[in-house]
Amino acid sequence: xxxxxxxxxxxxxxxxxxxxxxxxxxxxxxxxxxxxxxxxxxxxxxxxxxxxxxxxxxxxxxxxxxxxxxxxxxxxxxxxxxxxxxxxxxxxxxxxxxxxxxxxxxxxxxxxxxxxxxxxxxxxxxxxxxxxxxxxxxxxxxxxxxxxxxxxxxxxxxxxxxxxxxxxxxxxxxxxxxxxxxxxxxxxxxxxxxxxxxxxxxxxxxxxxxxxxxxxxxxxxxxxxxxxxxxxxxxxxxxxxxxxxxxxxxxxxxxxxxxxxxxxxxxxxxxxxxxxxxxxxxxxxxxxxxxxxxxxxxxxxxxxxxxxxxxxxxxxxxxxxxxxxxxxxxxxxxxxxxxxxxxxxxxxxxxxxxxxxxxxxxxxxxxxxxxxxxxxxxxxxxxxxxxxxxxxxxxxxxxxxxxxx
Numbered sequence: 357x358x359x360x361x362x363x364x365x366x367x368x369x370x371x372x373x374x375x376x377x378x379x380x381x382x383x384x385x386x387x388x389x390x391x392x393x394x395x396x397x398x399x400x401x402x403x404x405x406x407x408x409x410x411x412x413x414x415x416x417x418x419x420x421x422x423x424x425x426x427x428x429x430x431x432x433x434x435x436x437x438x439x440x441x442x443x444x445x446x447x448x449x450x451x452x453x454x455x456x457x458x459x460x461x462x463x464x465x466x467x468x469x470x471x472x473x474x475x476x477x478x479x480x481x482x483x484x485x486x487x488x489x490x491x492x493x494x495x496x497x498x499x500x501x502x503x504x505x506x507x508x509x510x511x512x513x514x515x516x517x518x519x520x521x522x523x524x525x526x527x528x529x530x531x532x533x534x535x536x537x538x539x540x541x542x543x544x545x546x547x548x549x550x551x552x553x554x555x556x557x558x559x560x561x562x563x564x565x566x567x568x569x570x571x572x573x574x575x576x577x578x579x580x581x582x583x584x585x586x587x588x589x590x591x592x593x594x595x596x597x598x599x600x601x602x603x604x605x606x607x608x609x610x611x612x613x614x615x616x617x618x619x620x621x622x623x624x625x626x627x628x629x630x631x632x633x634x635x636x637x638x639x640x641x642x643x644x645x646x647x648x649x650x651x652x653x654x655x656x657x658x659x660x661x662x663x664x665x666x667x668x669x670x671x672x673x674x675x676x677x678x679x680x681x682x683x684x685x686x687x688x689x690x691x692x693x694x695x696x697x698x699x700x701x702x703x704x705x706x707x708x709x710x711x712x713x714x715x716x717x718x719x720x721x722x723x724x725x726x727x728x729x730x731x732x733x734x735x736x737x738x739x740x741x742x743x744x745x746x747x748x749x750x751x752x753x754x755x756x757x758x759x760x761x
Contacts (some may be wrong), residue, residue, distance in 0.1 A: 365509045365604050371527045372504075375511050378607055382616025384488050384507070386481040387632045390596060393486075396479035397587050397594035399469040407463040415456030418447045476587065478630050481614055483590035483598070492597035497553060500599075502529025509602045514564040521570040530556050530599070533576055552576050554592045559585070561605035582606035582613070583623075 362377040420433040432446040450458040486492045488507045494500055508528060515521045525531050533555035539548060555576030560567050568579045580589050590598055614629055615621035621629075636642060643649075669676040676683045707713055 363507060363509055363607070364505055365511055366504065366528070368510050368512055368515075368524050369527075371502075371529070378509060378604060379611075381607065381610035381614070382619070382629065383481050383610050383614040384485050385617065385632075386478075386485045386614070387630050388486045388489070388492075388596065389478065389482045389630070392475065393479045393482050393587060393591050393596055394594040396471055396475055397591055399471040400476070400586075400588060401594075402467065402469045405467045407465065407467045408461060409463045409465075410457070410460045412460075414460070415454065416448055420447045474627065477614075477624060477627055479587045480585050480590060481629055483587055483596060484585070484600070484610070484614075486596035487590070487598055487600040489597070493599050494597075496595055496597035496599075498556070498597070498599040499529070499532055503599075504528065507600060507602055507607070509604055509607045511604050512564055513558065513560060513567040513601075513603050515566060515570050518570050518573050521567065522574070525556075525601075528601075530601070533599075534574060536575065554578075554598065556599040556601050557589055558601045558603075559606045560603045561609060563605050564603045567603075582609050585613075 360380055363380055364374045365376045365378055367373040367375045418433075419436050421436060422431045422433050423429060424431065430446065432452065433448045435443050435445050435447055437443040445454075446452045447455045449455055490500060490506055493506065500506070510524075510528070513521065513524065515524060522531060522534070533553070536550040536552055538544065539551050552575045555574070555578075558567055558571055558577065558579045559582050560579060561582050571577050571579050578589050580586070590600070592598065611619075612622040613624060615624075615627065617629060617631060621627040634642075667675045669679050673683075708717070
């Protein structure tokens with residue numbers, strides 16, 4: 357929003373000559389509500405639609421009848437006759453080819469929308485306030501390099517013809533909006549070679565009534581009487597920031613139409629202009645101020661009383677000690693036993709590798725070999741006896757002395 361005491365009034369003949377000043381109307385301090393403007397525009401733009409419908413018999417003019425059950429086909433009506441590919445085709449249903457559509461449009465559909473009067477007035481006030489904010493106007497695509505001031509107020513635009521109006525507007529840096537742009541692509545062959553964007557909106561009063569006739573042939577330019585301001589022209593497409601050119605008399609009548617935060621509107625009965633929720637939009641400055649910080653509680657710190665992940669006590673000694681305090685002493689006892697076992701084994705191996713140990717091992721080896729030799733000799737003697745008996749023919753396999761007895 358814009359809030360300064362006065363606005364310069366420029367002479368229509370020269371953009372550098374200021375003929376006076378006029379107080380800033382209170383409507384330019386209204387809160388800029390993009391959500392409200394978009395809602396009101398979308399509702400009101402539907403009122404320009406013309407009701408249309410499809411032919412009430414479309415898709416249902418066939419001679420068709422269902423074949424019934426027993427033929428292994430759906431019971432949808434089918435085209436009668438024979439001899440063509442069309443016969444036997446399903447029809448009437450919205451899923452069928454060349455049949456009716458689902459929920460066809462009707463002329464008694466709710467084409468128009470009603471919008472609350474106060475909402476419309478608040479939206480117009482917000483659009484006017486946005487038209488005086490340079491970044492919003494430039495973001496909408498308008499060129500402000502040569503525009504001397506926003507809002508732009510000219511003493512009079514009661515010119516006799518279009519040529520005089522173009523000459524006047526070119527001095528204020530808005531004549532470049534008259535340029536048409538060639539369309540890209542193949543669309544230029546379809547009777548729409550040029551693109552004309554929305555240009556400035558000229559808001560006039562009764563003393564400049566001729567400007568309506570002079571500007572009607574300027575592409576992109578629109579005119580609107582100050583008593584008939586509407587959101588369709590102030591925010592085309594529901595987007596804020598249209599460049600507005602005011603005449604001095606029209607600019608002076610805005611206070612009567614919208615009033616201010618201290619005075620009610622004269623023209624609109626019972627209308628009170630919106631107030632800003634925040635007088636300072638610098639939210640970080642407000643939050644970090646000493647007045648706010650002194651009332652805030654301390655920053656909370658969360659303490660974790662348990663682990664995020666469950667720990668296995670069989671692999672985590674700290675968790676095992678927490679569950680079984682004796683585990684540390686148990687492991688010490690086991691370690692002591694293991695050390696003693698290793699020490700005893702080491703001493704045994706040392707004794708075996710000593711000189712006395714080698715003698716004992718040699719004696720054991722000698723005794724082992726002697727036993728093995730005696731066993732081998734006894735087995736050989738027994739085998740010789742068996743071989744001799746077999747050679748003499750006295751030995752029969754399976755016979756023993758016990759069987760003879």
